[in-house]
Amino acid sequence: xxxxxxxxxxxxxxxxxxxxxxxxxxxxxxxxxxxxxxxxxxxxxxxxxxxxxxxxxxxxxxxxxxxxxxxxxxxxxxxxxxxxxxxxxxxxxxxxxxxxxxxxxxxxxxxxxxxxxxxxxxxxxxxxxxxxxxxxxxxxxxxxxxxxxxxxxxxxxxxxxxxxxxxxxxxxxxxxxxxxxxxxxxxxxxxxxxxxxxxxxxxxxxxxxxxxxxxxxxxxxxxxxxxxxxxxxxxxxxxxxxxxxxxxxxxxxxxxxxxxxxxxxxxxxxxxxxxxxxxxxxxxxxxxxxxxxxxxxxxxxxxxxxxxxxxxxxxxxxxxxxxxxxxxxxxxxxxxxxxxxxxxxxxxxxxxxxxxxxxxxxxxxxxxxxxxxxxxxx
Amino acid sequence: xxxxxxxxxxxxxxxxxxxxxxxxxxxxxxxxxxxxxxxxxxxxxxxxxxxxxxxxxxxxxxxxxxxxxxxxxxxxxxxxxxxxxxxxxxxxxxxxxxxxxxxxxxxxxxxxxxxxxxxxxxxxxxxxxxxxxxxxxxxxxxxxxxxxxxxxxxxxxxxxxxxxxxxxxxxxxxxxxxxxxxxxxxxxxxxxxxxxxxxxxxxxxxxxxxxxxxxxxxxxxxxxxxxxxxxxxxxxxxxxxxxxxxxxxxxxxxxxxxxxxxxxxxxxxxxxxxxxxxxxxxxxxxxxxxxxxxxxxxxxxxxxxxxxxxxxxxxxxxxxxxxxxxxxxxxxxxxxxxxxxxxxxxxxxxxxxxxxxxxxxxxxxxxxxxxxxxxxxxxxxxxxxxxxxxxxxxxxxxxxxxxxxxxxxxxxxxxxxxxxxxxxxxxxxxxxxxxxxxxxxxxxxxxxxxxxxxxxxxxxxxxxxxxxxxxxxxxxxxxxxxxxxxxxxxxxxxxxxxxxxxxxxxxxxxxxxxxxxxxxxxxxxxxxxxxxxxxxxxxxxxxxxxxxxxxxxxxxxxxxxxxxxxxxxxxxxxxxxxxxxxxxxxxxxxxxxxxxxxxx
Numbered sequence: 001x002x003x004x005x006x007x008x009x010x011x012x013x014x015x016x017x018x019x020x021x022x023x024x025x026x027x028x029x030x031x032x033x034x035x036x037x038x039x040x041x042x043x044x045x046x047x048x049x050x051x052x053x054x055x056x057x058x059x060x061x062x063x064x065x066x067x068x069x070x071x072x073x074x075x076x077x078x079x080x081x082x083x084x085x086x087x088x089x090x091x092x093x094x095x096x097x098x099x100x101x102x103x104x105x106x107x108x109x110x111x112x113x114x115x116x117x118x119x120x121x122x123x124x125x126x127x128x129x130x131x132x133x134x135x136x137x138x139x140x141x142x143x144x145x146x147x148x149x150x151x152x153x154x155x156x157x158x159x160x161x162x163x164x165x166x167x168x169x170x171x172x173x174x175x176x177x178x179x180x181x182x183x184x185x186x187x188x189x190x191x192x193x194x195x196x197x198x199x200x201x202x203x204x205x206x207x208x209x210x211x212x213x214x215x216x217x218x219x220x221x222x223x224x225x226x227x228x229x230x231x232x233x234x235x236x237x238x239x240x241x242x243x244x245x246x247x248x249x250x251x252x253x254x255x256x257x258x259x260x261x262x263x264x265x266x267x268x269x270x271x272x273x274x275x276x277x278x279x280x281x282x283x284x285x286x287x288x289x290x291x292x293x294x295x296x297x298x299x300x301x302x303x304x305x306x307x308x309x310x311x312x313x314x315x316x317x318x319x320x321x322x323x324x325x326x327x328x329x330x331x332x333x334x335x336x337x338x339x340x341x342x343x344x345x346x347x348x349x350x351x352x353x354x355x356x357x358x359x360x361x362x363x364x365x366x367x368x369x370x371x372x373x374x375x376x377x378x
Numbered sequence: 379x380x381x382x383x384x385x386x387x388x389x390x391x392x393x394x395x396x397x398x399x400x401x402x403x404x405x406x407x408x409x410x411x412x413x414x415x416x417x418x419x420x421x422x423x424x425x426x427x428x429x430x431x432x433x434x435x436x437x438x439x440x441x442x443x444x445x446x447x448x449x450x451x452x453x454x455x456x457x458x459x460x461x462x463x464x465x466x467x468x469x470x471x472x473x474x475x476x477x478x479x480x481x482x483x484x485x486x487x488x489x490x491x492x493x494x495x496x497x498x499x500x501x502x503x504x505x506x507x508x509x510x511x512x513x514x515x516x517x518x519x520x521x522x523x524x525x526x527x528x529x530x531x532x533x534x535x536x537x538x539x540x541x542x543x544x545x546x547x548x549x550x551x552x553x554x555x556x557x558x559x560x561x562x563x564x565x566x567x568x569x570x571x572x573x574x575x576x577x578x579x580x581x582x583x584x585x586x587x588x589x590x591x592x593x594x595x596x597x598x599x600x601x602x603x604x605x606x607x608x609x610x611x612x613x614x615x616x617x618x619x620x621x622x623x624x625x626x627x628x629x630x631x632x633x634x635x636x637x638x639x640x641x642x643x644x645x646x647x648x649x650x651x652x653x654x655x656x657x658x659x660x661x662x663x664x665x666x667x668x669x670x671x672x673x674x675x676x677x678x679x680x681x682x683x684x685x686x687x688x689x690x691x692x693x694x695x696x697x698x699x700x701x702x703x704x705x706x707x708x709x710x711x712x713x714x715x716x717x718x719x720x721x722x723x724x725x726x727x728x729x730x731x732x733x734x735x736x737x738x739x740x741x742x743x744x745x746x747x748x749x750x751x752x753x754x755x756x757x758x759x760x761x762x763x764x765x766x767x768x769x770x771x772x773x774x775x776x777x778x779x780x781x782x783x784x785x786x787x788x789x790x791x792x793x794x795x796x797x798x799x800x801x802x803x804x805x806x807x808x809x810x811x812x813x814x815x816x817x818x819x820x821x822x823x824x825x826x827x828x829x830x831x832x833x834x835x836x837x838x839x840x841x842x843x844x845x846x847x848x849x850x851x852x853x854x855x856x857x858x859x860x861x862x863x864x865x866x867x868x869x870x871x872x873x874x875x876x877x878x879x880x881x882x883x884x885x886x887x888x889x890x891x892x893x894x895x896x897x898x899x900x901x902x903x904x905x906x907x908x909x910x911x912x913x914x915x916x917x918x919x920x921x922x923x924x925x926x927x928x929x930x931x932x933x934x935x936x937x938x939x940x941x942x943x944x945x946x947x948x949x950x951x952x953x954x955x956x957x958x959x960x961x962x963x964x965x966x967x968x969x970x971x972x973x974x975x976x977x978x
Contacts, residue, residue: 052901053901054898054899054900054901057895057898057899058899060895061895061896061899337963337966337968338966338968341963341966341968341969341970346973352898356894356906356910357953357955357956357959358952358953358956359907359910359911359913359914359951359952359953359955359956360907360952361903361904361906361907362898362903362906362907363903364898364901364903365898365900365901365902365903366901366902366903366904366905367901367903367904367907368903
């Protein structure tokens with residue numbers, strides 16, 4: 001049995017062999033197993049890409065064609081409770097450009113038991129939501145006479161977040177240095193320790209204090225617990241993967257964000273690659289188009305080969321092209337030509353664009369095979 | 379306290395806005411203030427807008443007071459006798475013009491019987507909501523508005539008798555339809571606009587059926603016999619102009635048959651239609667390249683060249699000849715002077731355009747289509763009574779577009795043709811369909827317009843009854859003869875040596891970036907190279923320095939202007955565009971070298 005599989009070990013990928021092992025009935029006859037493997041091998045060989053196939057261009061056309069039909073057909077969720085997430089062509093452009101932050105960052109937070117079963121789900125979700133000082137305060141005012149900043153807190157909002165005035169004052173004291181803090185009932189009064197402070201600086205300090213982080217995870221602006229397949233999941237708008245996966249009760253293995261750069265920083269390039277594939281595929285599928293996932297995988301691979309996520313832009317993967325002429329043919333030609341001239345670049349004319357420019361056969365398909373004749377000297 | 383705005387500028391406020399507005403209107407009607415004024419009161423925000431500025435679209439309506447329209451029988455009688463005119467009615471405040479804003483304050487009744495106490499105005503006729511061309515669509519009220527719109531747009535492109543003095547006019551690029559007719563089904567707008575003086579179509583027999591797939595996707599089938607009898611035949615006029623320009627030094631162009639020593643002399647054959655005065659004779663059959671007006675111009679740069687050039691002093695050829703792909707008969711010649719007093723010669727060439735596959739035809743209902751096939755009369759389907767349609771229209775054009783007026787016109791046209799009378803198809807005010815059906819029945823036909831047809835090829839009875847009728851069909855100005863274009867080899871641009879662009883310049887059809895991609899995606903590398911061979915050149919390269927070398931064909935040797943003669947110089951084949959970009963690099967001060975290696 002195992003020796004038959006061993007025969008195919010270097011002919012078939014491990015994953016396929018594993019799949020066959022798991023799916024064949026027990027005690028299968030040897031010749032039957034051999035036949036199965038033979039058929040699988042044939043299929044596998046047929047599925048292989050031929051040498052010289054223009055894989056990249058076919059991918060580009062396969063993604064680009066539905067792209068033309070998607071044109072700004074953005075779909076928005078209606079209603080209060082739902083999250084608004086960029087979809088459609090803008091989202092694909094955003095992903096492929098490799099933007100630092102998505103237009104609408106969002107997370108899907110999976111939970112460990114007992115939260116996944118729905119225990120205190122609302123409270124848990126709310127505890128994730130970022131609360132800033134401005135969210136619980138009614139008024140920020142500057143008293144000109146004493147050069148003080150007065151913060152009037154809202155009692156009810158404080159209660160909802162189970163906060164008290166001293167607690168808030170302590171948090172402020174921790175985050176903002178150089179201020180004296182007094183508190184009374186619903187008021188927190190801040191005064192600079194420096195003797196002379198201009199009004200302008202006080203104003204700046206006031207604006208800074210508004211953003212003081214009180215509770216929750218930074219960057220998570222909205223939370224929404226939903227039930228998905230007998231399990232509670234929290235979807236958020238705003239994203240902070242690094243902090244969320246360290247929280248107690250969060251399942252770090254399944255929790256995701258839609259911010260690719262963030263995933264690359266937190267989980268590494270392989271995770272980022274997978275996320276690009278998932279996100280692009282999700283959009284295309286959502287719009288009702290059918291694009292083979294391998295095209296998207298190829299795009300994701302090109303974006304990630306360098307070890308950092310690079311967008312399909314003139315600053316990203318295009319700048320990595322070996323040929324100066326190929327780079328020049330895509331946006332800002334003069335820049336590329338001059339830079340190439342400065343360092344004396346040699347173009348090996350190994351890719352498609354350069355050869356089209358020179359009117360030479362492109363090294364793809366029928367342009368690859370060459371005839372070598374061995375003339376014997378008489 | 380309502381704020382009042384005059385021409386969008388705040389001018390003050392009034393206490394009783396409704397009263398103010400109605401007084402303003404009253405003043406306008408009695409003529410004490412301009413009739414060009416419109417006033418609109420917005421109740422919600424309590425503001426009054428008074429507009430007297432130009433550029434507002436306004437339309438006339440009959441004023442209604444106490445449920446009575448001010449326009450009475452008396453006025454109509456006076457109008458008929460020409461005792462009063464339209465402007466009198468406006469002056470008397472019987473008819474007033476409202477702009478879009480004031481319409482918001484008005485309630486307009488379509489018909490007199492609909493008037494309620496709330497109504498302020500009465501529509502003169504429902505047709506008034508249409509423009510001139512939209513009212514030319516018969517039975518327009520049976521259609522979607524978009525179809526009426528499309529129908530009126532199509533009519534603007536129709537060929538017709540555009541002017542009755544066309545024979546003495548020198549119009550640029552015009553078409554004239556032969557045997558143009560009055561429509562059988564017409565609206566009152568046809569009478570108002572004197573349509574019979576400039577008709578633009580022909581009444582033909584139309585059958586709604588498929589014909590071997592040649593009328594799919596909106597195409598139509600034409601009967602060859604109808605075409606030969608003159609259906610859709612038109613003449614295309616194009617003038618050629620030339621003037622004797624005056625240059626400095628008393629030199630002047632000369633319209634004449636150019637001498638053989640003139641620079642740029644074409645060939646004797648090209649000038650064969652010219653008479654002694656250098657102008658073609660009327661009724662000459664000219665074709666592409668033939669000279670219509672012979673002309674010579676004085677040499678350029680007279681002073682500088684004289685010393686060196688022996689040939690200097692010879693005049694240049696500057697004749698006007700027939701453009702690429704054009705032919706025709708010289709129709710009319712005009713000799714005159716222009717504003718500067720220069721002699722001006724205009725030659726009008728006419729060309730008969732018989733309908734051919736690809737010409738565009740339309741009914742008046744936005745049902746345009748292109749000729750898909752011209753069938754010999756013998757192969758056309760025919761009815762029991764022997765009627766052979768002139769045109770076959772595809773039934774698939776009807777359900778999605780819902781142009782019911784198209785079908786009613788067929789019915790109406792049929793009755794009109796059989797009964798020998800015009801049918802009134804005015805939108806909202808037409809002869810009712812029921813009446814037409816009744817009359818059709820009394821004329822001995824099925825009341826729904828269908829007839830038994832026979833297959834023209836096999837002679838078998840067609841299983842389905844075919845809907846036939848008479849329709850007014852228009853030939854549109856998009857003719858294949860003016861658009862057809864192909865090229866194998868031809869002129870190239872001077873700078874890039876790539877094919878020229880556009881039909882007028884016998885240009886190539888561009889294989890663009892995305893088309894290129896499809897070749898690459900198919901791996902058709904060598905085919906792609908061949909497609910881009912249009913500007914290929916062979917360039918000698920010095921293998922020592924990598925720059926373009928010089929090939930002296932006269933001396934039969936190659937040398938490099940940098941390295942001299944004793945270097946390897948190899949010819950390479952590249953696109954001229956690439957050679958050009960290398961030259962541009964040089965002009966940027968960028969040195970580029972080509973390193974050659976053997977391909978095999």
